[in-house]
Amino acid sequence: KAGVTQTPRYLIKTRGQQVTLSCSPISGHRSVSWYQQTPGQGLQFLFEYFSETQRNKGNFPGRFSGRQFSNSRSEMNVSTLELGDSALYLCASSLGPLAGDTDTQYFGPGTRLTVL
Amino acid sequence: GIQVEQSPPDLILQEGANSTLRCNFSDSVNNLQWFHQNPWGQLINLFYIPSGTKQNGRLSATTVATERYSLLYISSSQTTDSGVYFCAVLPNFGNEKLTFGTGTRLTIIP
Numbered sequence: 001k002a003g004v005t006q007t008p009r010y011l012i013k014t015r016g017q018q019v020t021l022s023c024s025p026i027s028g029h030r031s032v033s034w035y036q037q038t039p040g041q042g043l044q045f046l047f048e049y050f051s052e053t054q055r056n057k058g059n060f061p062g063r064f065s066g067r068q069f070s071n072s073r074s075e076m077n078v079s080t081l082e083l084g085d086s087a088l089y090l091c092a093s094s095l096g097p098l099a100g101d102t103d104t105q106y107f108g109p110g111t112r113l114t115v116l
Numbered sequence: 117g118i119q120v121e122q123s124p125p126d127l128i129l130q131e132g133a134n135s136t137l138r139c140n141f142s143d144s145v146n147n148l149q150w151f152h153q154n155p156w157g158q159l160i161n162l163f164y165i166p167s168g169t170k171q172n173g174r175l176s177a178t179t180v181a182t183e184r185y186s187l188l189y190i191s192s193s194q195t196t197d198s199g200v201y202f203c204a205v206l207p208n209f210g211n212e213k214l215t216f217g218t219g220t221r222l223t224i225i226p
Contacts, residue, residue: 032184033215043202044216045213045214088157103147104161105161107159107160107161
């Protein structure tokens with residue numbers, strides 16, 4: 001079974017631009033979560049999607065948004081990029097609430113975003 | 117929200133040594149996972165262990181849910197064990213999001 005894939009793996013943008021990152025979950029998984037990892041703040045939850053609906057959201061400004069498609073693939077978008085958005089963005093897939101408390105997340109390799 | 121603290125923050129060991137990593141959490145949890153992040157950033161699942169003890173090769177984990185801590189044991193360390201180890205928990209109540217600990221950076225010296 002193929003793992004979680006994320007594209008692109010590396011990205012360099014300038015302040016003010018916008019960026020779209022993509023995540024394809026493990027086949028059969030319907031939940032996709034996004035995390036931001038920075039040296040200062042660690043791993044922080046951005047949002048979770050299940051069946052094309054945002055199920056949960058972390059404490060990030062509205063510049064961070066996401067969506068999920070009917071095939072469970074997900075995209076996240078960051079508009080008006082700031083220097084502080086430089087980070088590793090990780091996507092995780094899981095079965096979702098159907099698995100109950102035993103739901104286990106599997107992570108992709110991440111997209112490393114650098115904002116200049 | 118729930119607080120998740122890991123100790124020690126950094127650990128440097130000789131190859132072949134054993135280690136114990138600790139994860140303390142401030143509230144009761146439904147779900148606890150241990151992950152290893154390799155030097156390239158990939159997070160690998162090690163254990164799903166909300167309670168009890170599990171073993172997988174040289175690694176084992178124990179969670180004492182009533183006392184709100186979990187331990188990860190690594191025996192006969194190898195250089196490939198280097199990286200950052202995270203525990204992540206899902207609280208019983210409140211916002212259902214996986215909350216990660218601060219991590220332990222393990223460096224194994226040949």
